[in-house]
Every structure is written in C-alpha cells, then in structure tokens.
Amino acid sequence: MADKDLLYNYTLHLADNSMILGQRCGEWCGHGPVLEQDIALTNIALDLIGEARSLYQLAASLKGGTATEDTVAFLRDVLAYRNVLLVEQPNTDWAYTIVRQFFYDVFHFYLHSELMNSSEERLKNIATKTIKEVTYHLKWSSEWMIRLGDGTDLSREKMQDAVNGLWEFTGELFMSSAIEQKAFEAGFAPDLNILKPLWQEKVEDVLAESTLFIPEKNYQQKGGKTGVHSEHMGFILADMQFLQRAYPGANW
Amino acid sequence: MEINLEEAFQKRIDEEIKIEPRDWMPEKYRKTLLRQISQHAHSEIVGMLPEGNWITRAPNLRRKVALLAKVQDEAGHGLYLYSAAETLGMTRDEMLAELHSGKAKYSSIFNYPTLTWADMGAIGWLVDGAAIMNQVPLCRASYGPYARAMVRVCKEESFHQRQGYEIMLTLCQGTPEQKAMAQDALNRWWWPSMMMFGPNDDNSPNSAQSTKWKIKRFSNDELRQKFVDVSVPQAEILGITIPDADLKWNEARGHYDFGVINWDEFNQVVAGNGPCNKQRLKARVDAWENGAWVREAAVAYAEKREKRKQNTENTNAA
Numbered sequence: 001m002a003d004k005d006l007l008y009n010y011t012l013h014l015a016d017n018s019m020i021l022g023q024r025c026g027e028w029c030g031h032g033p034v035l036e037q038d039i040a041l042t043n044i045a046l047d048l049i050g051e052a053r054s055l056y057q058l059a060a061s062l063k064g065g066t067a068t069e070d071t072v073a074f075l076r077d078v079l080a081y082r083n084v085l086l087v088e089q090p091n092t093d094w095a096y097t098i099v100r101q102f103f104y105d106v107f108h109f110y111l112h113s114e115l116m117n118s119s120e121e122r123l124k125n126i127a128t129k130t131i132k133e134v135t136y137h138l139k140w141s142s143e144w145m146i147r148l149g150d151g152t153d154l155s156r157e158k159m160q161d162a163v164n165g166l167w168e169f170t171g172e173l174f175m176s177s178a179i180e181q182k183a184f185e186a187g188f189a190p191d192l193n194i195l196k197p198l199w200q201e202k203v204e205d206v207l208a209e210s211t212l213f214i215p216e217k218n219y220q221q222k223g224g225k226t227g228v229h230s231e232h233m234g235f236i237l238a239d240m241q242f243l244q245r246a247y248p249g250a251n252w
Numbered sequence: 253m254e255i256n257l258e259e260a261f262q263k264r265i266d267e268e269i270k271i272e273p274r275d276w277m278p279e280k281y282r283k284t285l286l287r288q289i290s291q292h293a294h295s296e297i298v299g300m301l302p303e304g305n306w307i308t309r310a311p312n313l314r315r316k317v318a319l320l321a322k323v324q325d326e327a328g329h330g331l332y333l334y335s336a337a338e339t340l341g342m343t344r345d346e347m348l349a350e351l352h353s354g355k356a357k358y359s360s361i362f363n364y365p366t367l368t369w370a371d372m373g374a375i376g377w378l379v380d381g382a383a384i385m386n387q388v389p390l391c392r393a394s395y396g397p398y399a400r401a402m403v404r405v406c407k408e409e410s411f412h413q414r415q416g417y418e419i420m421l422t423l424c425q426g427t428p429e430q431k432a433m434a435q436d437a438l439n440r441w442w443w444p445s446m447m448m449f450g451p452n453d454d455n456s457p458n459s460a461q462s463t464k465w466k467i468k469r470f471s472n473d474e475l476r477q478k479f480v481d482v483s484v485p486q487a488e489i490l491g492i493t494i495p496d497a498d499l500k501w502n503e504a505r506g507h508y509d510f511g512v513i514n515w516d517e518f519n520q521v522v523a524g525n526g527p528c529n530k531q532r533l534k535a536r537v538d539a540w541e542n543g544a545w546v547r548e549a550a551v552a553y554a555e556k557r558e559k560r561k562q563n564t565e566n567t568n569a570a
Contacts, residue, residue, distance in 0.1 A: 023308060026316075029323050030304035031535065033543020035297065035331055042324040046317060053313050070312040094546045150556065151549025158545065236308075243311035243369055250427050252311035252369070252419075 003186065007120065008062040009082070010183040012072075013225065014111075014123075015055035016083035019073060021104060022048030023236055024091055033094055040140060044101070047133040054126045074244040078234050079227040082177075086169035088224065088232050095148065095158040099166050102141035102206065107173045109138045110198045114190030123188060142206050149210025156211060163207070164215045171220025173199070180225070265466050270396035273339035281465055284458070285395050286340045287356075288467065290347045293333035295359035296326045298351075298532050302366040303375060311369055318415060319372060325408045332404060336397040352537050360518065361444050363526030370423055370430075370437035376416010378438075378445040378483065384409050385479050386449065389469035417486065424490045435492045442495050446510075447518045449476040480508050 025045035032038030056069035063072070086104060091097045112134055115127035148155040174196040176184070183189035207214060223229065243252065257276050264271065271277055300323050307323065310316035334344045350356035361379050366372070387409065390402040423434040450456060450472040462468035470478075480499075487494050498511035520526065 026307045026320055029307055029320060030297075030300035030327075031539045033539070033546035035327055035334075037546075039324055039327045039331070042320055042327070046320050046324070049313065049317055049320070053317070056313070073313060094543065147553040148546065148549050151553040152545070154545050155549030155552075239308040242309050247427065247429060250311075250430055251422060252315055252426075 004062050006179065006182055006186060007188070008059050009179045010189055011055050011059045011062070011123075013082045013177065013180060015052045015059060015072075016081050017087050017104070017108075018048040018055070019052035020081070020083045020233075020236060021087040021101075022046075022052060023240055024087065024089075025097075025101075027091055028097065041097075044137050044140070047130075047137065051126065051130050051133070054129070058122050058126070070244070074241045078229055078237060081224075081227060081229065081233065081237070082179075083224050083229075084169070084172045085221055085224040085230055086166065086173065088230055088236060089166060089169060090232055092162070092165075093158065095155070095162040096165065098141055098144045098148065099159065099162040101137070102145050103166060103170050103173075103203070105134060105138040105141045106199050106202045106206075107195065108134045110195045110202075111190065114195065118188045120188035145206050145210045145212070149207070149212045159210065160212050163212050164217075167215050168217075168219055168221050170203075172222045172224060175220075175222055175225070177225040262464075265394045265464075268392075268394075268466075270399065271394050272396045280461075282340050284462060284465070285398065285467060286337055286342055289333055289337040289340070289398055289401075290342070290350070291357050291359075293330050293337060293347065294351045294356055295362065296330035296333060298358045298362045298536060300326045300330075301532055301535050302362055302364070302528070303372060305366050306369065306372055309369070310372075315372075315419070322376075322412050322415065325412065329401075329405045329408070332401040336395075336401040339397045348540065352533070352540060354524070354533065357522070359448065360521040360526060361448055362532060363521050363529045364440065364444050365528050367440075368433050368437060370420070370433040371441070373416050373419030373423060373434065374437035374441040376412050376414075377420050377486070378416075378441050379448070380409050380413040380416055381483065382445045382448040382479050384413060385475045385482075390467075392466075392469065394466040420490055420492075424492060431492070434490065438487065438492050439495045443514065443517075444521075446476060446479070446513055447521075449473070449479065451515070451518075452513075477507055480510050484508055 022045045025041050025048065029038065029042050029045070032041060052073070053069055056072045059072050060067040060069055086100060089096070089100055109131070112127040112131045115123050116131060118124045118127065145159070149159045150156070174192045176192050180189060180192060184191050204214070224233075243250075258278055261271075261275075261277060261281075264275075271281075303319065303326075304323050307316065307319055310319050334347060337347060338344060347356065351358065361382075366375070384406060387402055387406050391399055391406055393399045393402065420434050420437075423430040453459065453471045453473045456472055459468060459471060463471075484494065484499065496511045498509060500509055502509045521529070524530075
C-alpha cells in the first residue's frame, strides 16, 4: 500500500482539478446557448463533481480523524489547492468554455486510462468509473471544437481566440509536481511524460479538423499544482466556501 | 358542420378520450393550451435562475450535486413542455421570442430573489409543493402530449419537494442561526407561493371553459385550500411559523381558514414590477443573444457537412 501522505496529496491533485472545473461548468447552468447544451454541460459538471467527491472521500479516509469530503473541499485555502491553472480560467464565453473543456478532457481521458492500471486499488476503481464519463466528455467537446471551428467565420474567430488565450495553460498539465513525481516513482501514478505526446497528437488531430491552429507563441504558465494560482482562484473559493466559513461546524 | 365537429370533440373529452395533435380541435382550445403549456415551459427555464444562483455556493458537496441535478431537471421539464407545445403549431424559437419580448408570461414566483441557502429549502418545499398541487391534475389533462409530459414532470417535482423539505428540516434542527434562516425563508416565500394558484375563483374568467375542456380539474381556490391544509402540519413538524395571523383550523369546514392574499402585490409582479422581473428576463435574453453565434455556427456546420457528404456521393456515383 502506498504511503498515506503521498497518496493523500496526489489524490488532491486529481480531485481539485475536477472540483474546480465542475464549479466553473456549474456557473453555466441556466445560461447556456441552447437548452440541450445547458443540460449537457450540467451533466459534465455533475460527473466532474461526482468524481471529485469520490476522490475527496478517499482523501478524507487517508487523513482520518474528523476529516470528511467537505472538510477537505471547503476548508483549504487557495495555497493548499492543487489544481492546474487551466481549470480555474473563467468561462468568458462558449468558445473559451469549450476549448478549456476540450484541452482538459484529452488530458483527463489519457490520465484515467493510465490510472485504470494503478497499483493503488482505490484509485483504480475510481478511474474505472470515471473513464466512461470522460469518454463522453471528450466526444462532446471534440464535436463542439469541430462544429464551431468549422462553422461560420465568426465562430472560427472566437474559437481561435480561445485556443490562443488558453494555450499557455496547457503545458502545466504535464509538468510534474514533486508529489506527482513521487507518486509515479511509488508506482501508482502515470508518468506525465508518456501522456504528453498522446495529448499532443489528439489535440492536433481535432484542431486540424476544426480548421484551427496551435498558436506560435508557446510560453507556458505554471503554479497551480504548487498552490500559486491565478487571481480567479480566490473568488472561486470565496463563493464555494462561503457558508462553511460563515457558519463553522454547522450541518447542512 | 362546424357545430358537429365541436360536439364530437366535446363528446370525446367527456368520455376522457385524449386529444392528439392530428385530431380536430377548436381554435380556442389550441390557443388556450398553447398559452398554458408555453407559459409552463417558460416558468421552468426562468425558474432555473433563482436556484441556479446558489449552485456555486451550495454548502456541501452532496447539496451542490443535488441542486445541480434539480436545476437540470427543470431544464428537462422545459424541453418536454416546449416539445408538447410545438405539437400545437408553434416552434420553440417562436415561443422564446414571445418570452423575450415580454409578450408571454411565466410564473411570477420566480421574480422573487433567493437571499439565503434556506431559500433553496423553501422553494423546494413550498414552490415545488404548490406546483405539484397544480400539476398532478394536469397528468389527466385532455390533451395527450401535455398529459404525458406532466407525468414525467410530476415524478421529478415530488422528488424535488421532498429534497426541499429535507433542507428545511436540516436547518430547523441545526444552529439557532440556521433555524432563523429557515423562518425568514418561510416568511418571504409563503405568500408568493399562495399566489401561485392564481386569482380567486370569482375573479378567474377563463376557468369555466378550461374545466369544460378538462384542461383544468380543480378550481384555483380548491387547490390553494389543499396546499394550506397540507403545509400547516409540515410547518409544525419543522417548528417554524407560517406568517399568517388569521391561520386557524375550522372544525366546521374541516379545513384551515387563512388570511386575505395581497392581490395588489400579485398584480404588480405580473405587471413586471416584482423585485427581479427585469433581472430574470435580462438573464434569459442575454443567454439567447450571447448564444446566437453558437446556434448559427452549429447550423452552418451541419449544412457544410451535408454538402460534403453529397459531393462525396456524387463523386462516387460518377
């Protein structure tokens, strides 16, 4: 069995990504461009938060004591959150939302494909459930990439703008934090270097079909994985944690 | 000839045979239903907004997931109902245009603000509770597509209502601050919920015809009374007080008596002067306008793909 602290911290990497992206997707609920897609994106939010719950429950059990999924999710401040910068980026518009989703879905898909072979049974079980959901997310966001990239001049312009705007947050997905590196060495997490070319190939294929381009400017931001987030993160947590902070210890 | 058709139509209704989209129906029946079903659909999608407002702030993960799923259910209800209304000869886009222009109405209850988490409980308990009272009889409405849509809607609504009541129960068993929050939500949502049943029977001009057509099965006042009778013991279990000094059991009637509804407030909200009318409509219009490029691109892409497919087929044939 894996070292408890290491597994706890690694689990947070996974959980926080899905939690924060789920929170962002949830912001769309009631405001989507068409009712069917409002429902689809809410489904994705539900899947992501559902996955985060399984992971937070695992984290809470590792932490022991009075820890619950909620104390782990609601009582850590910005610096202790481990999600990548990509998932905390604002919704902006439907184009940014789709591109952010697509970039993450490709990563999420290959990550869980590998985690299905994890030596850590509990991660393996969560990945086996998650992969089915992520397969659908990836299909959905890929189709929207193509539909909007190859739609009208206006939609193409908006999609290219979103690709350009979000590209600098994709590199961090593959920059191993010390925890991810140790988790890989301990044998229960995948090598991110193996995921990178898979991600790159899939992204290039879909972008080509979408008539979109990878921007030439390729400087990559980082920091989320070590708690150095964008300014957006404080506001996300302020919303999310408000009731838990305002009424400490209350049951809801 | 026309009279015979009407007589045959009424006979079918009296015999409880469902009217289906291809059947002959009086123009006024069609219009009445179209107005009612589209209003109901609009209420579902406008109704997503006051609760959607709390998704990012739900107090724990279980509540967040339940709220997301609930608001999503409302979107689904909107879909079934728009589809049912479309069978009467109006497209969803046309119905939405009427909502956005202010011509079509939606339930006034959604023009009130959601200020605290307890409002998620009160809406589920009272607003969905009142909606169920109104809607269960609609599962037997004479128009088939509407009745069938309502069967699905009602199943989910009763789940929402239990969920809302459970939020209230948790708050009422919680800290004094939480219980005060629950009482405050009851204070604010009680009277608007009572108004959901519509004007008093002596002031409801279209009811008689709707009853004859079996679109309506119970009068507004009958349903309102039922709502009060059911809600009073539920409030007692919660240990909070319904904000009505005139509320008391009437042994002779076998019902609770209750105070006079402030119809002036109701009329003001219907006329567009409720606390959130402008905000709600703006949110819907913004969603529609901001989504225009997405919908246009989806159509353009579908056309391109169709053309490419035909070109390939032509090439293959040649």
